[in-house]
Amino acid sequence: MAVSKQSYDAIVIGVSAGGLVALTEILPKFDKDMTLPVMIVQHQHHDSDDFLVRYFDHLCRHSVREVEDKMPVESGTIYFAPANYHLLVEPDKTLSLSTEARVNYSRPSIDVLFESAADAYTDRLVGIILTGANSDGTHGAARIKKLGGLIIVQDPETAEAQAMPMSVIKHVQVDHILPLNTIGDFINRLNQEGYSF
Incomplete structure (x- = not known):
């Protein structure tokens, strides 16, 4: 049987309780030559400042930016949803912000980002679910x-909080269940080699 290769155009990450530790384990490990853009929803208090962006911009090899409405997606850039805004990927691969109602009691909502990104990137999207309590x-x-x-x-x-990853494992046919300390290296291999199946 022939091995097929799939390459990807973007990564979306959803994380909640325990997210700072989890993202600190993953994002600084990304190789300098990683080209995939990364869009992140981290649940945070509605009046949080841009601490996450400043913190990870200092730690990471890549540019880390807080999303502004109508911002184009650029390769090798890490984007964080701002507090109290849903983050969406538009069909033209620009990023937009919304103040529509909370989804799963959250704004930004991981579901909103993942569903819009899936529609924009179809089979060329990687979704990563990390620690979280819902x-x-x-x-x-x-x-x-x-x-x-x-x-x-x-x-x-x-995971610091198991509920979120366990919910996805229960309801979705996931491709990989990985220990936290291996996810960064897995993404580097994915960026370099694509995915064999």
């Missing part, structure tokens, strides 16, 4: 999977 991201992960994308879930045994 089920946000489950519907979005299902949408990514339905359109042919790749789903990676943090092994709940390595």
Whole structure:
């Protein structure tokens, strides 16, 4: 049987409780030559400042930016949703912000990002669900999977809060369940080699 290769155009990450530790384990590991843009929803208090952007811009080899409305997606850039705004990917691969109602009690909502990104990138999207204490991201992960994308879930045994990864594992046919300390290296290999199946 021939091995097929799939390459990807973007990564979306959803994370909630325990996110600072989890993202600190992953984002600084990305190789300098990684070209995939990364869009992140981290649940945070509605009046949080831009601490996450400043913190990770200092730690990472890549530019880290807080999303502004109508911002184009650029390769090798890490984007964070601002507090109290949903983050969406438009069909033309620009990023938009919305103050529509909370989804899963959250704004920004992981589902909103994942579902819009799935529609924009179809089978060329990687979705990653990390630690979190609710089920946000489950519907979005299902949408990514339905359109042919790749789903990676943090092994709940390595998560500060297990509910979010466990919900996705329960309801979605995930591709990989990985310990936290291996996800960064996996993404580097994916960026360099694509994905064999």
